[in-house]
Amino acid sequence: MRQFVVKRFLVTIPVMLFVGVVTFFLIQLTPGDPTAFFVSPDATAVEVQQVRERMGLEEPIPVRFALWFGNVLQGDLGISFYGNRPVLQSFLRVLPPTLYLMVVALTLAIVVAIPIGIVSAIRQNSWIDKSLTVFVLIGVSLPNFWLGMLLVLGFSVTLGWFPAQGFVRPEDDFALSLRHLILPGITLGYSGAALIARMTRSAMLDVMRQDYIRTARSKGLRDRVVIYGHALQNAGPPILTVIGLTVASLISGSVVVEKVFNFPGVGRLVVDSILRRDFPVIQGSLLLIAGATVLVNLVVDLSYALLDPRIRYD
Amino acid sequence: MMHPRHLLLALVLTLAAALAFAQEPQRGGTLTVAVAQDLVTFDRMMVTAPPAIVRAHVFDGLFSFDENFLPQPTLVEDWEVSDDGLTWTFDLLQDVEFHDGTPMTAADVVASFDRYMRVGARAGEFDRVESWEAVDEHTVRFHMSSPWAAFTESLGFDAGGFAVYPAWLVEEWGADVGSSNFIGTGPYMVGEIIPEESYQLVRYENHRSANGPSSFSAGTRHAYVDEIVFVPIADPATRVSAILTGEVDIAFEVSLDDFARLEAAENVNVEVASPGARVYIKLNASQGPFADPVLRRALQTAIDLEDHMFVQGPEDLWRVNTAPRFQEGQWMWSPNLESYYPNDMERARELVAESDYDGEPVVLMGSPGRLPEFNIIPVLDQTLREMGLNVETVSYDAATFSQVRQDLSAWHIKHAGGPSAVPAARISSSLTDRTGTMWADFPVDEWDEHYAVLEESLDLDVRHEAVEELNLILGEYANEIWIGDVFALTACGTHVQNCPDTYALWLTDVWLDQ
Numbered sequence: 139m140r141q142f143v144v145k146r147f148l149v150t151i152p153v154m155l156f157v158g159v160v161t162f163f164l165i166q167l168t169p170g171d172p173t174a175f176f177v178s179p180d181a182t183a184v185e186v187q188q189v190r191e192r193m194g195l196e197e198p199i200p201v202r203f204a205l206w207f208g209n210v211l212q213g214d215l216g217i218s219f220y221g222n223r224p225v226l227q228s229f230l231r232v233l234p235p236t237l238y239l240m241v242v243a244l245t246l247a248i249v250v251a252i253p254i255g256i257v258s259a260i261r262q263n264s265w266i267d268k269s270l271t272v273f274v275l276i277g278v279s280l281p282n283f284w285l286g287m288l289l290v291l292g293f294s295v296t297l298g299w300f301p302a303q304g305f306v307r308p309e310d311d312f313a314l315s316l317r318h319l320i321l322p323g324i325t326l327g328y329s330g331a332a333l334i335a336r337m338t339r340s341a342m343l344d345v346m347r348q349d350y351i352r353t354a355r356s357k358g359l360r361d362r363v364v365i366y367g368h369a370l371q372n373a374g375p376p377i378l379t380v381i382g383l384t385v386a387s388l389i390s391g392s393v394v395v396e397k398v399f400n401f402p403g404v405g406r407l408v409v410d411s412i413l414r415r416d417f418p419v420i421q422g423s424l425l426l427i428a429g430a431t432v433l434v435n436l437v438v439d440l441s442y443a444l445l446d447p448r449i450r451y452d
Numbered sequence: 453m454m455h456p457r458h459l460l461l462a463l464v465l466t467l468a469a470a471l472a473f474a475q476e477p478q479r480g481g482t483l484t485v486a487v488a489q490d491l492v493t494f495d496r497m498m499v500t501a502p503p504a505i506v507r508a509h510v511f512d513g514l515f516s517f518d519e520n521f522l523p524q525p526t527l528v529e530d531w532e533v534s535d536d537g538l539t540w541t542f543d544l545l546q547d548v549e550f551h552d553g554t555p556m557t558a559a560d561v562v563a564s565f566d567r568y569m570r571v572g573a574r575a576g577e578f579d580r581v582e583s584w585e586a587v588d589e590h591t592v593r594f595h596m597s598s599p600w601a602a603f604t605e606s607l608g609f610d611a612g613g614f615a616v617y618p619a620w621l622v623e624e625w626g627a628d629v630g631s632s633n634f635i636g637t638g639p640y641m642v643g644e645i646i647p648e649e650s651y652q653l654v655r656y657e658n659h660r661s662a663n664g665p666s667s668f669s670a671g672t673r674h675a676y677v678d679e680i681v682f683v684p685i686a687d688p689a690t691r692v693s694a695i696l697t698g699e700v701d702i703a704f705e706v707s708l709d710d711f712a713r714l715e716a717a718e719n720v721n722v723e724v725a726s727p728g729a730r731v732y733i734k735l736n737a738s739q740g741p742f743a744d745p746v747l748r749r750a751l752q753t754a755i756d757l758e759d760h761m762f763v764q765g766p767e768d769l770w771r772v773n774t775a776p777r778f779q780e781g782q783w784m785w786s787p788n789l790e791s792y793y794p795n796d797m798e799r800a801r802e803l804v805a806e807s808d809y810d811g812e813p814v815v816l817m818g819s820p821g822r823l824p825e826f827n828i829i830p831v832l833d834q835t836l837r838e839m840g841l842n843v844e845t846v847s848y849d850a851a852t853f854s855q856v857r858q859d860l861s862a863w864h865i866k867h868a869g870g871p872s873a874v875p876a877a878r879i880s881s882s883l884t885d886r887t888g889t890m891w892a893d894f895p896v897d898e899w900d901e902h903y904a905v906l907e908e909s910l911d912l913d914v915r916h917e918a919v920e921e922l923n924l925i926l927g928e929y930a931n932e933i934w935i936g937d938v939f940a941l942t943a944c945g946t947h948v949q950n951c952p953d954t955y956a957l958w959l960t961d962v963w964l965d966q
Contacts, residue, residue: 170851171858174501183858184576185889192571192627222494222631223647231647285691295696302693303685305649400685400694402649410490410648410686413821415851 139443146439150432157428161421162206166199172415193219206421215422218415225415225422228407235305236396236403240388242319243327247384250376251331255338259346270335278330286325286398293321303400322399326391330384330402337371337380341373350373368403380439386431477949481964482679486691488705490648495630497564497572500612503704506682508669508957509653510551511615514561515608516662516670516957519780523604524670526662527556527616527637528909537599537908544590548660551641558586563619571627573612585958599908601915610669610957637959639675651682666961668701674959680959695720695943699736701964702948708824710763714943721944723878724769725953728940729760731825732834732868733933737891740864741814741841745893746807748830748930751865752792754800755838760828761936772936776882776923783912786920789927789934797838804840813844817863821850824938825869831863858887868932879906879919882926891931899925 141318167405173189190196197205209216251285294302300321308315345351346369354364393405400406411419482523487503496507516524516822525531531542565584567577580600587593595604607614617625634642634743639659643652655675664671683700685691688707695703696717706714706902707724714722735742744746757772764770775787816834820827829845836843846863848856856862883894902925905918926932944951947965952958 167504168852169855170849171855172851174851174854186858189573200650222493228647290690295693298697301699303690303699304683304694333817397687398690400687400690402646407648413849413851441727 139440143436143440146409146436150239150429150436151410153157153432154280154425154429158210158421158425159203160205161424162203163199165420166202167416168415170415171415174229174414176362200410206418210422210425213249215425216418218411218419219416220419225418228419229404229426230421232403232407234307235401236392236405238308238315238319239322239326239392239395239403240385241432242316242323243330243388244381244385245327246323247327247331247334248381251334256342258339259334259342260365261332262343267339274332274336277329279405280328282325282329283394283398285328286300286395289321289325291399305401305403322395326388326395329391330387336382338373340378341376342369345369372446375446378438378441382434386436389427389431460707471530477674477961477963478966479676479678479963480966481677481868483677483699483948483959483962483964484683484702485679485959486683486685486700488684488686488688488691490686491651491682493629493631493742494634494642496610496613497568497617498629499572500774502611502684504611504717505704505957505959506651506653507615508610508638509640509680509959510638510642511617511951512662513607513610513616514603515607515677516668517605517608518667518670518722519749519776519781521608521784523562523608524662524667526559526608526670529663533910537910538596539603540594540596541587542592542594542631544592545660545662545706547560548637549656549658550637551656552618552634553658554618555820556618556637557589559589559590560619560622561592561616562620563587564616565620567625567627568614570729572614574606574609577606588766592948598679601908601910602906612904617786618677619826623636639673640680641819643679646851646904648684653680655679662923669957673958675960676755676963677950677959680735685714693944695945698945701945701963702951702959703943703964706943708941709765709770709939712940714941719946721946721951723942723944723951723953725940725942728770728867729824729938730773730871731764731828731938732776734830734866734868735892735931736860736932737929738804738885738887738889739810739860741809742864742931743892744808745930746803750800750803750839751836752930752933753803754797755796755933756792756794756835757935759835760831761938763827763831764824765938769939769941770936771795771939774934776926776932783916786916786923788920788923792919792927792930793933800839809841810874811842814841815862816843816845817853817856817866818847819850819853820846820847822853822869823865825867826865828935832867836865849908856926860885860887879903879922882932894929 155298172193172195173186184443187196192201206216214227217224217230254270254273258267261267288289292300293299301318305318306315351364351369354368359367389404392403393409396403396405397399397409404427408423408427410416411423453580459791487505489502491503492501492638494507494510503640512526514528516526518524519614525545526869527548529543529544529545533538535542540929542563544556544558550556550560556686562584568577579595580598581603582597583596584592616637620697621633621635622629624633637660638658639661640653643654645651655678659675661672661674662670668671681790685694685703688705688710691700691703692714694700695706695714696719698719705710715722735748737743737748743963757774761770763774765935774789774793775785778784778786778788802844814899816829816833816836820826824861825848829847833843833845840855857866883896883899884890899922902918904919906915906922909918940953942951943954948962952962
C-alpha cells in the first residue's frame with residue numbers, strides 16, 4: 139500500500155508540472171488586458187504602457203514563465219495584480235467557504251441519493267423507480283445557475299426562510315452559517331445526487347441478481363441484512379467512483395453556484411480573476427485545484443481497498 | 453377633565469412633533485450597501501475602476517465637483533492664480549486630521565503629489581505641472597509650463613484622481629499599489645476588510661468637512677451612520693434579491709429590467725439617476741471603410757437614435773441625447789449636434805454609393821460585459837445592413853475588448869460609453885485613436901485653437917463657446933455618434949432616508965430610520 143501511495147505521489151509531479159505549464163501559457167496567450175482596471179477608459183498609450191511595466195507584463199513570456207516557475211518551486215505563487223495580496227493567502231482565505239459548501243452539497247447528495255437508489259432498485263419499475271428517473275432527468279438537465287435562481291426566488295425572496303446571498307463563517311454563527319449554506323448546497327449537490335442515485339440503482343440491480351444474494355435469501359436472511367449487509371457493500375465500488383467524480387464536478391460546479399449566491403469561495407475567485415485577467419491568481423488557483431483533484435482521485439482509489447477486500451495495492 | 457378642543461390640540465402637536473422627529477436626520481446604525489464591483493484597492497491614486505464610492509469616504513482630494521461640474525475646494529480653504537496663469541497657490545484647510553490623528557500639512561500634499569505624478573492613473577493629464585512646493589505648513593504652490601485653467605478640474609476627478617495621503621504612508625507604499633494602512637482625511641476610516649466579501653468603514657469623529665453647501669460631491673458632508681459596510685455583489689439579480697430580502701439597505705446599479713418589480717415591492721424605494729450612463733458609437737477613422745469620411749457621414753445620416761435606445765428598456769428610463777458628454781446645468785453642456793442625425797436612410801444609401809465602399813466586411817465589435825452600451829449592437833448591425841454594408845459582428849469579454857480595441861486593424865465600428873462628465877483634459881481623447889495617434893485627416897489646427905481656449909481661459913463663458921466649437925468639429929468629423937443616456941437605478945430600503953443615486957460619491961447625508 140505504501141509503495142502504491144508513494145508511486146501515486148510521484149505520478150502527481152509530472153501532472154502538476156503539465157498543468158502549470160499549460161495553464162501559464164494558455165493564460166498568457168488569452169487575449170485581454172489586465173491593465174484595464176488601473177487606467178481610465180480613455181487613457182493614453184503611454185499611460186497603459188507605464189502600468190504594464192509596473193505589472194511586469196512587458197517582460198518576454200519565457201522570462202515571465204521562468205520567474206513564475208522558479209517562485210512556485212519555492213512555494214511562492216506570486217502576488218495578485220489586484221489588492222497586492224499573495225495568491226496563496228487569497229486562495230487559503232476562500233478555500234474554507236468552498237469546502238463547507240462542498241461538504242454540505244455532497245452530504246445532501248449522498249443522504250438523498252443512496253436511499254432513493256436502493257429503494258428504486260428494490261422496487262424496480264414501481265412508481266418510486268419511475269419518480270427516480272424523473273428526478274435524475276431533471277438533475278442532469280437543469281442548469282445549476284437557474285435552479286439557484288429559482289430557489290432564491292422561492293425560499294429567500296418569497297418565503298424569507300434562507301438568505302439570498304453571502305456567507306457567514308461557522309465559528310462566528312453556526313446556525314446562520316448553515317442557513318447560508320442550504321440553498322447553494324442544494325443547487326450544487328442536485329446534479330451529483332441524480333447521478334449517484336442512478337448509479338446506486340444500477341449497481342444494486344446488478345448485485346441483487348448475483349448467486350450469493352439468492353443464497354443469502356435462501357438461507358432465510360432478512361431482507362434488511364441481505365440488502366445492507368451483502369448487496370450494498372458489493373455495490374459500493376461503482377458508487378464510490380461516481381461520488382469521487384461528483385467531488386470533482388462540485389469543484390467546477392461551485393464556480394457558477396458561488397457567483398449566483400455571491401459566495402466568497404474558490405470558484406468566484408477564479409471567475410473574477412479570469413474576467414479581470416489577474417494572471418498570478420488564475421495560475422496559482424488552477425494549480426492548487428488540479429492538486430486537489432489529483433488528491434481526491436487518490437483517496438477514492440485507496441477507498442476501494444477498504445470496501446472490497448479483493449483489491450490489493452501491494 | 454381636559455376640554456376636547458385641548459385634547460385635539462395636544463394630539464395635533466404630538467403628531468407634528470413625531471413627524472418633525474421622523475424627518476430630522478438621525479445619527480447611528482450600520483448601512484449595508486451592495487455595490488456591483490469588488491474593490492480593487494483603497495489606493496485611490498492607482499485605480500480608475502469602480503466602486504469609487506468606497507474610496508471616496510476614506511480619502512479626500514484638494515477639489516471635488518458640485519452639481520454643475522464646477523470644481524469646489526475640499527481640502528483647500530482658498531486659492532489664487534497668478535495673472536499669467538502659470539502659478540497656482542492653495543491655502544489648505546486647517547484643522548484637518550488624518551485617521552491616525554496627525555494633522556494634514558502642506559508636506560503631505562507635496563509628498564502625495566510626488567507619488568501621484570509617478571504612479572497616478574491620470575498623471576498624464578498633469579503634464580503642464582512643472583513643479584510643486586510647500587510654501588509654509590498650510591500653503592502649497594504649483595508651477596505650470598503654460599497656462600492651464602482646467603487644473604482644478606483634473607484635481608477634482610475621483611476615479612484614479614489625486615488624493616492626499618500622509619507623507620509617511622507615501623514613503624511606505626512607494627510605487628506599489630497600497631495594500632494596508634489606508635489612512636486618509638475622509639469622514640470614514642477603514643475598519644474590517646474581508647477581501648471580496650465586505651469592506652467596513654467606521655465614522656471618524658474628528659473629521660473636518662469641506663466648507664460650503666453640500667452639492668453632489670462637494671461641500672459640507674454629514675456622516676450620520678456609524679458604519680458603512682460595502683458588499684460586492686456582481687450579479688444584478690442577486691443584488692435585487694438582497695435588497696428585497698432586506699440583507700442590504702442600498703443596492704447600486706440595479707438592472708432596468710427589475711424596475712417594475714422593485715417599484716411594486718413594499719419595502720423598497722427606487723431612485724432614478726438621470727441622465728445616467730452615456731451610450732455612443734466609435735468609428736475607426738484610420739483604417740478600413742470608415743476611414744472614408746463620406747461613409748461616416750452616411751451612418752450619421754442613417755441612424756435612428758430612438759431605435760437604438762429603445763432596446764435599453766422601459767421608455768421612461770432612457771433618452772436620446774446627441775451632445776458629447778455633460779448634462780443640462782453643467783457649464784460644458786452644449787447640445788448642438790441634432791442636425792447631424794437626420795434619420796434619412798434613403799440619403800444614407802446615396803452616400804454609401806458615393807463613397808469608396810467596395811463591399812468589404814465591416815467589423816462591428818462589442819462586449820456583453822459592457823452594459824448598457826452593448827445593447828445597441830443588434831440594432832446597429834441592422835442599420836448597417838440596411839445601408840447596404842457587409843457587416844461582420846464580433847463580441848468579446850470585457851478584458852479582451854479592452855485589448856482588441858487598441859488594435860485598429862481588428863475593428864471598424866464599436867460601441868462606447870462612460871460617465872457624462874469628464875475633466876477638460878479628457879475631451880481631447882476624441883481626436884486620438886486608442887493607440888494615442890491622431891485620427892487620420894483630423895482638423896488638428898482648428899481643434900487646437902479652440903482646445904487651447906478651453907484649457908487656458910479662466911472665463912467660463914469663453915470656455916463654453918470653445919466647447920461648442922469643439923463639438924461641431926466632432927460632429928463634422930463624425931468619428932463618434934452620440935446616441936443617448938440610460939438612466940441608472942439605485943434601490944434603497946424604505947428605512948433609508950436620502951437614497952443616493954448611482955452616481956453619488958457620498959453616503960454622508962444618508963441616514964437610517966432607527
